């Protein structure tokens with residue numbers, strides 16, 4: 001197999017995988033939330049209601065596609081893809097496994113090991129917000145524009161702490177590549193803890209997690225959507241598959257963020273204390289590493305759902321206060337301390 | 347009661363950091379999650395405790411449930427209704443239409459009384475299921491039964507005619523869901539004399555005495571409500 005063929009397979013695989021995760025996540029969100037609230041959730045379509053996302057997809061596709069009369073047509077159409085595509089693209093740098101040997105060829109389980117790995121992720125996250133802002137602006141409706149505005153403000157306030165948290169990670173590992181970071185997290189730390197980012201950077205992890213929730217517009221920071229105040233915020237005027245794309249993009253986004261969290265702070269595809277490559281065959285090792293990565297990612301995906309149905313939404317001023325008065329100073333202090341420690345130990 | 351002043355709660359550091367509290371909240375939702383997941387693996391109907399999965403899993407209704415009306419038959423299979431129209435009078439929603447017919451020769455095994463209702467219609471769209479018709483009926487011929495799936499595809503079929511009401515009875519009988527025979531209303535002498543003086547005294551009566559009559563009335567049960575009203579009227 002030529003290299004480009006392998007690349008193509010990887011791209012298609014990760015694309016389908018991302019889609020699959022998003023589809024299943026819509027189901028998980030609804031069933032798990034139901035279970036947390038002593039309800040049942042959708043359980044009619046297929047076993048355990050597993051075909052519900054499918055039914056929803058069919059429904060969204062067959063709905064009338066309405067573009068409001070006063071909307072800016074081109075921007076209105078552009079909004080949803082602009083939101084969903086970056087979310088998918090961010091998967092490109094996620095190292096979803098170590099390596100697998102197929103047909104005598106060693107294949108790295110990552111679409112491309114870009115050396116500026118997560119700068120790329122951050123950039124795409126910022127582009128995704130354009131989808132919201134443009135959608136909100138183009139709809140020509142007060143709720144949408146307010147949602148879009150909030151999305152902008154929220155992004156500006158939370159990109160900063162997120163960047164600061166990531167900067168400490170860069171200082172720690174001395175690389176931007178996600179794959180190298182995962183490789184640097186093997187072994188143990190202080191002799192008994194797994195050598196994971198979370199144990200070296202607990203504060204950075206918390207800041208990153210909070211900022212990630214804000215990035216993904218998840219409760220408690222779902223201000224751009226905010227059903228109780230803004231109908232549904234930036235996608236109020238959208239219907240049919242355009243709305244579907246927004247909702248879908250959100251879940252793909254969650255998948256990406258969970259994957260980034262795992263590879264930055266939780267040792268990526270590696271099991272703690274156990275080196276799987278020693279006793280597993282090359283093919284089995286590839287599959288096992290992928291499975292481990294997926295399980296860790298699944299936990300964080302579930303955490304997104306879990307937190308959503310536990311915590312109420314922040315008020316707008318609380319959101320801004322938390323961002324500027326708590327997270328950014330904390331991030332700065334954390335950066336300073338980390339820089340000091342790194343300087344002293346090298 | 348004097349109003350307590352509003353004291354703004356000072357939050358401790360742990361509460362202000364918020365993460366600890368969130369963890370507590372997560373614990374709570376997790377408890378519910380695990381409980382419900384476990385419950386959904388139980389065998390049998392009605393697994394998640396708070397949810398009834400309606401078509402498969404029907405709610406047990408109380409024996410005195412007020413659902414769709416039924417026209418009752420007695421043990422000999424005769425229609426009890428005499429077509430007097432008391433139910434139509436009592437109905438606050440004015441949704442009952444009764445026409446009386448005279449029993450002919452040879453129809454003795456069909457109708458219990460000398461007269462019967464030749465038409466009997468209840469407009470279920472207007473009915474409020476108050477049960478006044480049931481308590482007004484002197485023959486116990488009209489009873490609100492256990493049926494509660496009353497949705498229809500057009501308005502006409504929401505007007506229940508006599509056949510339908512009789513069918514309701516037969517259905518309920520076949521399912522064994524008829525109301526248990528009601529106890530004869532005790533004609534309790536002692537509360538009655540007490541009641542009258544209390545009512546006569548009117549505003550001058552002490553609070554305790556004024557409370558007494560409604561209690562006595564309540565004991566007699568809902569069936570007697572209509573009678574109670576008529577008894578009270580002269581006293582008032």
Ligand code: SF4
Nearest residue numbers: 437473474476477479
């Ligand atoms: S239940 Fe009430 S509203 Fe309905 S028919 Fe009887 S008296 Fe009328």
Ligand code: SF4
Nearest residue numbers: 427428430431433483
């Ligand atoms: S149902 Fe009862 S109250 Fe109504 S007409 Fe018949 S006998 Fe009279």
